[in-house]
Amino acid sequence: MAKDNRITLYDLQLASGATISPFVWATKYAVAHKGFDMDIVPGGFTGIPERTGGKTERLPAIVDDGQWVLDSWLIAEYLDEKYPDRPTLIGDPSVKVCGQMIESWLWQTAVGPWMTCYLKAYRDRSVPEDHEYVTTSRERMFGGRKIEDIIIGREDRLPEISANLELMRTTLRENKWFGGDSPNYVDYRLLACFLWLASVADIPALVEDDPLRDWLDRGFDLHGGLGRHAGLSPIFGLQTRDGDPEPFNRNPVGNGLTKRNTGPESTRTETAMMKGQSAK
């Protein structure tokens, strides 16, 4: 049992002290969800093995009353297994499978493309001793292109990335959380991607009235405003220009897959439309 209800978390931070890693963000939420306080060990990418006594090259890592646990998913599973009487993070094996698929979708759809927009801020905001590592490792990831070149054209890409998030908006129009009535580890995995975004967003990525905002605001406010670190930037406020795609669907027709048939009254209008009769 965590001594004094405290768990030690090794953070991965920018110079502002804001967490940069989405995996660490997810772990912070997981630890808070289980009702523990955190002792944060600060630091950037440089010197992780030294800080952790050789335990790991990657973060997050936690120490729970002397026991080291590595890896954001393994930490969540450890917390559920060790503390089953506290609020559950992953309530069914299917939540992990489906949550990882949705997280992969979000990385492909937005996190990866946003990386091409915010890589310079990512590097510039990192702690000074990380600058060279972030520059060389990320330029290598992008086939040797210069960070300054990678971000060119981001004003054209941002409205399109926003538009591509519609599948997530549809889900959140119909559900309060990915966990259902209350947030679970899937919410935290996905919120963590937007917190990563906020940590590097030197210009906003989403428009002010994006329907995702309700879930994001509620999520950032959770656990005493865990996602409201002063080092984060506003992610809302994207200005669109003539010719940009609509940043979100302003006229969603509803998701036929989630309409429920409760009898003829519930389908009459749709039936009339399908038969070409005038639908009142």
Add this chain to the structure above:
Amino acid sequence: MAKDNRITLYDLQLASGATISPFVWATKYAVAHKGFDMDIVPGGFTGIPERTGGKTERLPAIVDDGQWVLDSWLIAEYLDEKYPDRPTLIGDPSVKVCGQMIESWLWQTAVGPWMTCYLKAYRDRSVPEDHEYVTTSRERMFGGRKIEDIIIGREDRLPEISANLELMRTTLRENKWFGGDSPNYVDYRLLACFLWLASVADIPALVEDDPLRDWLDRGFDLHGGLGRHAGLSPIFGLQTRDGDPEPFNRNPVGNGLTKRNTGPESTRTETAMMKGQSAK
């Protein structure tokens, strides 16, 4: 309690007797998963209100010892609530939220596009009294275009639709079922889309060695080969041509999001690569 362990299911069929509706397919699997036998009431689109005594315009519907239950999701929830001691379909509220998002993704990615390839077979295979309804309602859905015109170019579209399913392949490379170690209602919702495909596939949609095949074959075999109806067509056997996109990724690099950090040994090769050192 279902009398004699039997539940009555109102089917939505093609002339072959194969189920056409993915929602009815999902319900058949749900009823079988709970261990019930089914009394099938056959029929097509025409005359659903008459067949069901005015209870519904849409199928599936079940009758459990005199109690009518409509709607594929509501039926699954009813079965879990009424029979909690039998195998669970939806083990956590998050499974429904995440499963519906993944199902929406599959409809956008594949079911909708496949509809433009198989609409003629869909109509031609329907029961004779449905032909006119299917023709006029579907042509209206597609902005008034003729069914024969809608399917033009499908040989170009099929390899691309297949390629776009990669996110699902990644998930199934790493998990046996969407339910985890055993199938749950999310598997059934998604399998149902491929069973709909098999009901109308007058030419194959996927190549013989598609990595999805393992999950699909295991899924179609479940519950005594429920997905092996004689009226279904082979979905594997798509022939690709020069210039077609690869129908699936033959060199997946692995999903970084699902790699687990179990200590420095587990990350050493990746670390060397990121630092530009030669990775053995």
